[in-house]
Amino acid sequence: MHIRTGLLCLLLCLVPLRAAAEDVLLRSSSLLPAAYDSYLALNLKLPPQNRTLPLVGDRGLRSGGQVLRHLAGQQAVNGFDGVLYDNRDHGHSSLPEELFPRLDRLVYDKTLRKARADYGLAGKILLPAVVFGNSSTSVTTGPAKRSLPRLAMTSPGGPERSAQLYENNHLYVYPEHRDHDETDRFPANWPYMLISQGSSGSDQPFLAALAMTLAAFPPDTFAALRDNRLIAPTLQMILRRGYAPVRSRAAYFTAIAHPVVFEGDALRPGRMMGEAAAMRPDAIPPMVRLRVEQDGFGEAEGLARLSERLFDTEGAIARIWRNFDWSREITVSAAATRDPNGRTLTFTWALLQGDPARVRIEPLDPEGSRARIRVAWHDPKTVLTRDRTGYHNRSLSRVEIGVFASNGVHDSAPAFVTVFFPDHQKRVYATSGAGGMRLVSVDYDAIGRDAYYDPVLFWSAPWTDRAEYDGAGARTGWTRIGHDGNTRTLPPEIGEGVYQIERLQPERPYLIMP
Known part of the structure; x- marks a missing residue:
């Protein structure tokens, strides 16, 4: 034994x-x-x-x-x-x-x-x-x-x-x-x-x-x-x-x-x-759920008539600025957000990135569950950042608004409303006779300036378009200044049905190294 x-x-x-x-x-x-x-x-x-x-x-x-x-x-x-x-x-x-x-x-x-x-x-x-x-x-x-x-x-x-x-x-x-x-x-x-x-x-x-x-x-x-x-x-x-x-x-x-x-x-x-x-x-805490109620961003905008709606999901809404206007507006609701324990919710809409003088957030109800957002054009901005390797300059071209729900005990994770600007373009806006802002010109030649652009979302062309207006401020056409020295006069609707943009698709991922 x-x-x-x-x-x-x-x-x-x-x-x-x-x-x-x-x-x-x-x-x-x-x-x-x-x-x-x-x-x-x-x-x-x-x-x-x-x-x-x-x-x-x-x-x-x-x-x-x-x-x-x-x-x-x-x-x-x-x-x-x-x-x-x-x-x-x-x-x-x-x-x-x-x-x-x-x-x-x-x-x-x-x-x-x-x-x-x-x-x-x-x-x-x-x-x-x-x-x-x-x-x-x-x-x-x-x-x-x-x-x-x-x-x-x-x-x-x-x-x-x-x-x-x-x-x-x-x-x-x-x-x-x-x-x-x-x-x-x-x-x-x-x-x-x-x-x-x-x-x-x-x-x-x-x-x-x-x-x-x-x-x-x-x-x-x-x-x-x-x-x-x-x-x-x-x-x-x-x-x-x-x-x-x-x-x-x-x-x-x-x-x-x-x-x-x-x-x-x-x-x-x-x-x-x-x-x-x-x-x-x-x-x-709850999860914030967003929905667009009114959208000033379009499906066929800019010279290439491409969509400005990058995606609409409940936790994030993303837009790409392609239109020539100085400002845009979008109304977003978080009213579908529910607390898992039935607690009363209040909402905070916070500008996380962007020029406060060019972004206005207007809550539309006492709880703040809905808001009207007005965004004006943003040029790229360079900020000084710090990481483990030291200080660096970083260029930013995105407006970000965070949406938070509080149940009185915890604040939620953010949902986001973002607007991405074509930072590879050089746009000039100026005050119009009526006191507002209007487009003066767009330089599309990112390749000529050796400026990076995402070929899945954007494109490059070797010219600058200068906008022409009548006395009432209506755009009457464009003067295209080619970087080959040629100049042409074009009608105001030049983008419609004219350009075919090749939309690239990324290849398979591979291992990356430090």
């Missing part, structure tokens, strides 16, 4: 204990077609947490995990129950397993890997779980090079799929890779993902912070957020509220809390975990 017991103990001691949670296999046979050319994964089951494994590994303590360990010792926390990590760059910048041994990881079957469903921008597959992930990849070849976030913003269906992920408890991190250096090239701001300043590996601090914040929620709060599909908006709020420069509630309604791209060294995981641990299920 004693010999058998000793032998059994010896055999058990020789069997290596698993040092990490199980992989969760996604099979192609479980996918069901869904909206926006995406798929819903059925029958994907996450195993129960293996509580014999530590919540935070020894290496994770250096990333702030000691706070999570302390919280877990003081109160019940959700841990990683129901949470799935999705790496989408074949391990190029994967969250190390030893940081959080209990965290389950998604793997794809052979068919899905062959179809590259496990690589690059997320959005094609919705998973029945709380998901966070990353991909340190970018489109690095061809004339339409861009980061994955800009790819999502400018590709057909990209905004809708990104919004769908956000509204189904998925949040991904992507590097800005050369889209936010000397020039901010993003045509919009939105809450649907997190964008890290830098290239490969810059996403790692965000992944660790998200993992620990998810683990710090009390189980009942996590369940309420999950069931109301508010995990991603709440993570966005917590990260922004805990961002290093944000020291007060008033600062939360300013640009410092809501940049299009975040600095990894300005994250404060300890603050984030504290906020999550203190959140009660009866006070979880």
